[in-house]
Amino acid sequence: xxxxxxxxxxxxxxxxxxxxxxxxxxxxxxxxxxxxxxxxxxxxxxxxxxxxxxxxxxxxxxxxxxxxxxxxxxxxxxxxxxxxxxxxxxxxxxxxxxxxxxxxxxxxxxxxxxxxxxxxxxxxxxxxxxxxxxxxxxxxxxxxxxxxxxxxxxxxxxxxxxxxxxxxxxxxxxxxxxxxxxxxxxxxxxxxxxxxxxxxxxxxxxxxxxxxxxxxxxxxxxxxxxxxxxxxxxxxxxxxxxxxxx
Numbered sequence: 001x002x003x004x005x006x007x008x009x010x011x012x013x014x015x016x017x018x019x020x021x022x023x024x025x026x027x028x029x030x031x032x033x034x035x036x037x038x039x040x041x042x043x044x045x046x047x048x049x050x051x052x053x054x055x056x057x058x059x060x061x062x063x064x065x066x067x068x069x070x071x072x073x074x075x076x077x078x079x080x081x082x083x084x085x086x087x088x089x090x091x092x093x094x095x096x097x098x099x100x101x102x103x104x105x106x107x108x109x110x111x112x113x114x115x116x117x118x119x120x121x122x123x124x125x126x127x128x129x130x131x132x133x134x135x136x137x138x139x140x141x142x143x144x145x146x147x148x149x150x151x152x153x154x155x156x157x158x159x160x161x162x163x164x165x166x167x168x169x170x171x172x173x174x175x176x177x178x179x180x181x182x183x184x185x186x187x188x189x190x191x192x193x194x195x196x197x198x199x200x201x202x203x204x205x206x207x208x209x210x211x212x213x214x215x216x217x218x219x220x221x222x223x224x225x226x227x228x229x230x231x232x233x234x235x236x237x238x239x240x241x242x243x244x245x246x
Contacts, residue, residue, distance in 0.1 A: 001029030002227050007080045009033040009073075011063050011120060012090030014041035016189060017139065020215035021087055021222050026054035028223065033076045033083065035059045036090070063090045063116030066123075073123040082131060085226045086124050088117040088161075089139040098152045106153045113157035117164060121179075125172065134177035135226045138165050139218070142185040142241045158183070162237055169235030178234040180225045185241025188212045208243030 008025050012018040013034040022032050026049045036042045039060050046056040059076055061068040077083055091113045094105035117138050128134030143151055144158025162181055169179040186203055204210055221238050224230055239245055 001027075002223070003028045003030035005029075006084040006226075007031045007033060007082055008085040008087065008226065009035060009076060009083050009120075009124075010087040010089060011035045011116065012139075014038040014045060017184065017187065017215045017218050018087070018089040019045050020219040021089065022049065022056070024216070024219040024223050025085075025226070026052070026056065029054075030085070031055040031080060033057055033059060033080060035061055035063070035072065035076075037062055063088075063119055064111035066119045069116075069119040069123050073120075073127075077127060083124060083127060084131075084133065085135045085137070086120060087137050087139070087222060087226075088120050090116050091139065091157075093151070093154050095150045095154065097150055101153065109153040110157050110160075113154070114160040114164070117161055121164075121168060125168075125177075128177050129172065129175045132176045134172070134175075135230075136165075136168070136177065136179040137222050137225050138179070138181045139222075140165070140181045140183040140237065142183050142239065142245050144183060145237075145239075146245050165237070166235045173234055178225075178231065180230075180234060181237045182218060182221045182225065183237050183239050183241070184213060184218045185239070185244045186212045187218065188214050206244055207241070211242060213240055213242055 008030045010018050010022050013022050014036040026032050034042050042058045046058050049056040059072045061072040094109050138161050140161040141158040143155045147155050165179050165181040218240050221240050
C-alpha cells in the first residue's frame with residue numbers, strides 16, 4: 001500500500017471532504033490523526049477506519065487558536081512518533097454580500113480558513129524540517145481563483161491559502177518538503193442537494209463535465225499529492241472542478 005508506515009494529520013476530518021480524505025488514505029495504509037472541533041463525529045470516523053482494519057486517533061482543537069494547535073500537535077507527535085503528512089482542510093463559510101457582511105463574519109472565516117492553515121503548518125514545519133521529509137496539502141477553492149458574489153470573505157481566505165502555499169513551498173523545498181493546494185469546484189454535499197432544480201441546472205450549465213464533483217474526487221487528488229509519485233511537484237494548485245475554471 002502507498003502509505004504504509006506514514007502518519008497523516010487531517011483537519012476538518014469529521015465530515016465531508018476531510019472524512020473522505022481520511023478513508024482514502026487509511027485504505028492505502030496511512031495511520032490517521034483526525035483533528036476537528038466535533039468530538040462525537042470525529043470518533044465515528046475513527047471507528048469506521050478501525051473497523052476496516054486501519055489505524056486512527058482523534059484530536060480536538062480549534063485550528064484558529066494557535067495555543068490549542070500547538071498543544072494538540074505536540075500530543076500527536078508524541079503518540080505517533082512522527083507526522084509525515086498534513087492536510088489543512090478545516091474551513092467554514094459565512095456568506096453575505098459585502099454591504100451586509102458583519103465584521104465578525106469576515107473575521108470568523110479568515111480565522112479558520114487562512115489563519116488555521118498558518119497555525120497548523122507553523123506548528124508542524126520544524127518537525128518536518130528535522131525529518132527532512134514532509135507533505136502538506138492545503139484545501140483551497142475554485143472561488144479563491146475566480147471569486148464568487150456573496151463570498152468576499154471565503155474567496156479572500158481561499159486566495160490567501162494559494163499564496164501561502166506557494167510561498168511556503170519555496171521556503172521548505174530544500175528540506176524535502178512539498179507544499180501544494182487542491183482547489184475544489186462545486187462538490188456534492190447536503191447543501192447542494194437541497195438546492196432548487198433551477199439553481200442546480202444553472203450551476204450545471206457552467207460545468208463542462210455536467211456534474212458536481214464528489215468528496216472522493218477531491219480525496220483522489222490529495223492522495224496523489226501526498227504520494228511518492230508526486231515527489232517532484234510543489235507549489236502547485238490542482239483544480240478539481242469539472243472544467244468550471246480552466
